[in-house]
Amino acid sequence: MLRRIHSLPGLLAGLLVMFMALSGAFLSLQPAIAQWQVGTAGTQLDVAALSDAVVHGLPDVSRIVKQASGAVIAYADGAAGQLATRIDPSSGAALGPYETSPVFAFMTEMHRSLLLGQGGHVVAGLAALSMLVLSISGGLLLVNRLGGWSRVFGAAKGTFQQRLHVDIGRIVLVALLLSAFTGAYMSLVSIGLLSTGQDSFIPFPTTADGGAPAPISGLAALQALPLAQLRELVFPAPGDPTDVFAITTNAGQGFVDQASGAMLGFVPNSFGQTVYEAFYTLHTGQGIAWLGLVLGLAALAVPVMSVSGALIWWSRRHNQPRLKHNVAGGAADTIILVGSEGNSTWGFATVLHDALTLAGHRVHTAPMNSLARHYGKARRMFVLTATYGDGAAPQSASRFLSRLERFKPRPDLAFAVLGFGDRSFAHFCQFADEVGAALLATGMDQIQSSCTIDRQSSQSFAQWGVETGTRLGTVLHLVHTPRLPRTTRLELIDRDDYGVEVQAPTSVLRFAMPGAKRTGLGKLLGLGSRLPRFEVGDLVGIVPPGSPIPRYYSLASASRDGMLEICVRKQTGGLCSEFLHALTPGENIDAFVKSNPDFRPGRGRSPLIMIGAGTGIAPLAGFIRHNRHHRPVHLYWGGRDPRSDFLYAVDMAQCLGDARLARFEPAFSRTVGGRYVQQSLRDDVDAIRDLVAHGARIMVCGGRDMAGGVRTALDDILAPLGESAQSLKSTGRYLEDVY
Incomplete structure (x- = not known):
């Protein structure tokens, strides 16, 4: 709402x-501009002295106005009409004509x-x-x-x-x-x-002296008024001893007898006028230039x-599914609630919504955050939710558990929870498990036990539909076809191979647009190399032949580098990694870029501690190569053997040489006295504590087991500072890109 x-x-x-x-x-x-034109005022005259000086210079003056900027303007009647003259507030001398800006x-x-x-x-x-x-x-x-x-x-x-x-x-x-x-x-x-508040009538004084006008410089009421408090002074009509000076100040309005110099009939500003003037000043900045x-x-x-x-x-609207026949929650017999971070879960929810609607049910589908307090006609509720990061709620479900505390289900309302995730993550479908337990705690029955879908498997989803339909007495054919972003065809232009000797084949692969002119003038002008826009640390989704499911790899380059670079380890039986390792220069892939803004070094000069292992060095190396302002970067990385899989060794040596990298601590597990990256961290306790105390941001990239070991090591190292990986993460100073 x-x-x-x-x-x-x-x-x-x-x-x-x-x-x-x-x-x-x-x-x-x-x-x-007005403040600048006025300049810095020196010692200012009182209103009496200023008025006297103005009259001597401009005998026909009819009124004096002091603007909010401090500028003093005198208006005199002349043959060509009223003339406005700028006045020096420290002497009363004329400075020249005053004109308002037509613009x-x-x-x-x-x-x-x-x-x-x-x-x-x-x-x-x-x-x-x-x-x-x-x-x-x-x-x-x-x-x-x-x-x-x-x-x-x-x-x-x-x-x-x-x-x-x-x-x-x-x-x-x-x-x-x-x-x-x-x-x-x-x-x-x-x-x-x-x-x-300026509508009140100020009566003309009837007690004016009517005697011979006194010199202006001797009028007591004007002598007592500092110029800073003046807003406007209107002179009496020439030759009329019964007329008076009309004066407006910061505090109110009144009249001054031109013979006795007494203040007559002063009326303070009303509360409404004070409020109006305050709002006017705050809105326009008049008198407060800054x-x-x-x-x-x-x-x-x-x-x-x-x-x-x-x-x-537009992006939110474009990516949201188009639900047909989505009835109001109060009229629905079936409720589908969706927890999604990147909208992929909505695709499955839409398929379920359409299938249940086709089977004759009145279905209401909405984000989990929109859980109502009560659904008057609903007899079944399906919750389809992903898990974000390390077990957290996705964006559209962040308030679901708190809203559930006020939920009042019908006695015959039953539920089923379907979780979506990736089994390679330590907290696979953890949020879905928490939701299932919380729903059970409300006293509702289960349609069936909570189930999970690994890596958006369409086959597993279809099987869940069969089982769910059987329990409902309804045939549910759930056919989900993943909606992929538009892909771009890229050509492999170069590759570096590592790790064969330690049974861990790993390749750095570089791609460009097919037929890109990469030499001579074509390279200089970037002809034919219009890659999709991406930054180091973003993800490239590659769709391998024979599978509709993309695999994601962290990027070690930015589009302005003129090529797309990834580092891929060959996994036995891995459909995409085996496909990529079999590529030869000149062959193509179909890919798309997925932004990953949560994994960035950020701006500023605070130190960076980068930690990785294996292919996790790829985005870290990209960040370091782009560190042209020489921000202090300390890299800790773990590999197997320096003779076979020392990834980006040449690049890191060059970055050390030109100060894009301040320190590099590699660790190799398959050498004499082998060690892991966590041990390098523990050996550098004092240095790491000092860097964190000075505001360092920590970036971790690599396998989940390595990341867990790094968190444990850093918790021990940072404990004396009262910090931990989690505390740094909560303030945006601990970033992970793990798989």
Whole structure:
């Protein structure tokens, strides 16, 4: 619901909000320019002395205005109309003509009303209201996404668009809230729904002396008023001894007798006027130039956030399945709840939804996070969920267990849980197991015991459908065809082979677009080498012949390198690894790139500790080769034998030589006194503690067994610092890419 509240005004009023933001950013320059033109004021005169000096220089002066920027403007009546002159506040001398900027005047009217009069004020108000809704809902979504207020400044995860949207949003959120709230208030004032508080009538004084006017420099009320407090002084009509000075100050309005110099009938500002002036200042930055610039910079972020938000919405909408006949939860006899991180589980849920609908059931399918408190007609519930990372809930199920505490099932409601995962992971389908146990704890019966699907097996899913249909008394033909991204054909251009001597064949494979011109001018211009866009650490999905299921490998190169590089160990019976190892230069593969933004070194100069084993060195080597700013990188890597499988040895030697790599500690298990990478870490206790104490980020890539051993070693090493692998992980300083 919160996401819809955030998306709706952004989609409906996106262009209008962007225009208001950009015009507001332009207008934010006005206070700073005005402040710059005024310069640094010296000792200022009191209002009496200033007025006296102005009258001597401009005998026809009718009023003096002090602007929020500090500029003093005198207006005098002349033959050609009213003339405006800039005044030196320290002497009262004329500095030259004053002219308002036609550009700023035009943009101000555009910003306030779009040149549409009263109707334009309403439109501008709706834009401000939309921005306010976007800011509040965006802030709440930010807190939910990052896991609470305590993590609001933690590392953002997701695609490039998601991270950009989050990172910019949390920087400008407060400024946008201020602009939107004050802008909505100003719009309500403009269309007459709120008062400025300036509507009260100030009666003309009847107690004026009426005597001969005294010299202005001697009027006590004006002598007592510092120029800093003046806003406007209107002079009496020439030759009329009964007229008075009308004065407006920061505190209120009143009159000054031109004969006695007494203050007459002073009326303090009302509460409403004080509020209006505060909101006006906060919205425009008038008189507070730095605030105006801050708000202007925040406004410039709005178009970026609008575009990235639209891309996020489109990607989510494009990747979500198109469910037919998805009835409301309260009217359904069957509920399907889905927990998914990358939308793959939704494909299976859609197949189940369609099959049950075809069998005559009224089915409601939704994310697990949308679990209702009660389903009035439902008799069966299916929960299909993946497990994220080391046993965590996927994105669409992150609040399911907490919502389940308030769930009140019908007495005859039964459930079944189907978990999706990869058995090579230590916590295979752990979240699905937790969900099954939690549902049992509610007192519901099971349709059947919880089942699991390994590596999105269509065959296992079909078998589960047969068993489930038998228990329901319904024939369920569940045929799931994985939906793959569009693949790109790549040609193998080069390979380096290792590890044959230690029975662990491993190859570094480099691919480019077929027929790419990789020599001479073609190489210089990049002709024919338009690879899909990717970064080091992203994943390439390769679809081997005879299988619809892609296998993923970490990338050791970025697309700007002009080639795609992976490191693959040959697995006996491994369909994809055997296919890749059999390739010769000139042969092709079909592949696609999957972004992996959660495995990045990040920006900054803090040290990096990179730890890997075997082919896990591939992305780490890519990061190091791209370390052109010489960030301190310390690499710990484990192989088998330096004579046969010392992967990237030449590259790492070059990086050590030019300071892209600060330190390299290889460990080999099949040599005399063989050792593993964990032992290298334990031998460097002091160095690792010092690096972590200075803000180091740790990156681990390789097999799951190695990663577990590394976590154990680091927990022991970091215990005296009060840190652990988990504590660093929670703050975004411990990253893993394990398999």
